[in-house]
Amino acid sequence: MSTPEMPGGIGGDPNQNLPQPQTPAPPKGRNPLALVVVAVVAAGMLYFGFHTARRSGTDHPPGVLGYGTPAPNFTLETLDGKNISLSDYRGKAVLVNFWATWCGPCKIETPWLVELQNQYGSQGLQVVGVAMDDSGKDEIAKFAKDMGVNYPVLLGKEAVGDAYGGVPALPESFFVGRDGKITDRIIGLKGRGEIEDSVKKALKSDVGLIESNSPRPLLQAQN
Secondary structure: OOOOOOOOOOOOOOOOOOOOOOOOOOOOOOOHHHHHHHHHHHHHHHHHHHHHHHHHOOOOOOOOOOOOOEOOEEEEEEOOOOEEEHHHHOOOEEEEEEEOOOOHHHHHHHHHHHHHHHHHHHHOEEEEEEEOOOOOHHHHHHHHHHOOOOOOEEEOOHHHHHHOOOOOOOOEEEEEOOOOEEEEEEEOOOOHHHHHHHHHHHHOOOHHHOOOOOOOOEEEOOO
């Protein structure tokens, strides 16, 4: 008597040809930590973009303060309570330096500006420092004293910074020729030699053009 053939062949596994149950793949869940990181990064990018746009000033598109354009005039208070206007130095080469007490590169650059004022002051250079931070007058004065600053330090206002393109980085310097027009601009910390070259360029500006220039609008300090 023959042995009945089992499914799967003789001597085979009886479950070999039967459909096997499929184990469902685990659902791909979202990592809560990853979602938090993505949200933080996105928020940071939005804030940075908004802040940059605000500081660059939509009313002052790139190129407005190009070389050869009149430097925006302003009047700001000095550390001793006096008011100084940029137009007070008409006929001189002016280095308008935007800085802050918390700015590390500014601490490196300031001694160079002191040296340049000593070296080229007799030739018509006037360095003007504009403090663009929220520190009190006493702290700014202490910084200037510790650095041996030998030029006027003015208490900056946001309106003045905006007039100069928003001051996207510190330090930032504008070089104004004897004719009241911008001859050069340096953003960030550069070498002393590069700053000196820009000073020389401003000093070489044509004094004879001063009287022919139309008066520049005065930008008053905002309280």
